[in-house]
Amino acid sequence: MTALAVALAVFVGISLGLLGGGGSILTVPLLAYVAGLEPKPAIATSLLVVGVTSAVGAITHARAGRVRWRVAGVFGAAAMAGAYTGGRLAKFVPGSVLLIGFAVIMIAAAVAMLRGRKDVSDESSGPLPIAKILVQGAAVGLISGLVGAGGGFLLVPALALLGGLPMPVAVGTSLVVISMQSFAGFAGHLAGESIDWKLAGMVTAAAVVGSVIGGLLTSYVQPATLRKAFGWFVLAMAAVVLAQEANIWIGIAVAIVAAIAGTMAFMCAHYARCPLRKVLIDPGAIPRRVPLGNR
Template structure:
């Protein structure tokens, strides 16, 4: 029964990837660990496969539309691959609890970045933005290595960090989003190579989750024009924060978890983090605008 629930959730992750152009992959590790019962270290390696292949399929569609900037993608991706490989090798040195706590922190950062992200103003024509004339190669390589290190460690694609970094070097948001999918697929491949030798993947389950996610990404891509991106991102960010709250409480000491369970406080903790933090950020944003 849980297998079918997990595959349905994988389909949803793919739909979110198609709708948001990235970001939905942050849910892959919690899905594998808490729904499908995969050991955390194995789940991180599985996530790199699922996220990498799903991102590559999305990148192909964007490349056909001329939105991928290959020079930028390869420079950023080179740093990302180096960092991801190192992260994959460091991964076995950290306990599973520390990895899940780090992943929960990444989820919070991703949700906050999603809430703070602004819509790019529409272009006057449909012509893609030109490649940035001067690419700061050392800075882009360093940024790529930092994001890749995080990706290799915890299995997150890192699109919430890559897209803003690419916009800072002169790419428009749609082009940065498309280019980030190439970067994510490259660093996921390198991160997975870093995990080889100390993780054995259940390939049948990995293939099933991957097939569901890729199918969902195609569906999400077709639905993208029917949903308000801003509304979708806000709802997604709240859901990610709620999931992060669940992860943090789940990794708390046994005595704390027992007290929380006896008090029936699980729903309140999750709801408080998932709803209270976005409302606080929204209020602070209003104050800054005055």
């Protein structure tokens, strides 16, 4: 199973290279269900893998000028404090509860991927909202430290809105923040967890190789299409985790909802007469009732 885990880690790295921070959401399920680690060591090891892989990805963005170091420093410092605290607190929470929490984060990440990202055209010239950045950075870091997720789907919108960064710069800056908070969260877990360093090293190396491959593939793949496909896959994986850790019927319910939503999305993408399109895209097309007195 170790060989399979290493092979799949390449896929996680490719996803990370193509999508920014989103691909790291599969690292914990990979380590827990394929490599066979207990939940807490899987979360700790995931933070190491995500931290190293994000740092490698950030180098490319930094060379291209897509990192705002001041924003990364402020947001990253708060995220590191939150992640270290989350890592220390994780030892008081049952492993199954952490994985259920991670499944909830997976659902949120999948929804964010399916909705897509809104670009920010111009970089804000006003002062940074330091207080908001510190609060949101600490909150994202706390979640990351607890459940082992990189939190890219939370960081990118936050950096774009609070930091006023264009989307490509927000992605590059988020990788710096993800690496900072992941290492801090990993340090918080080290005191209470035993790490399989050999497995961690192999999975990390495979993910780094995958991220390089993913970076090379960006010009050949439509990011929006890939992000939506990956979002559906993450939603399916969340159903599996919930079925394993919470209740099989909860997992089945999530899977059914995902299947229905996926079918509706497919129908609306390929057929012009999709009633859902009128509701979601053109609400004004819905006929409204006119009071009798106004007719």
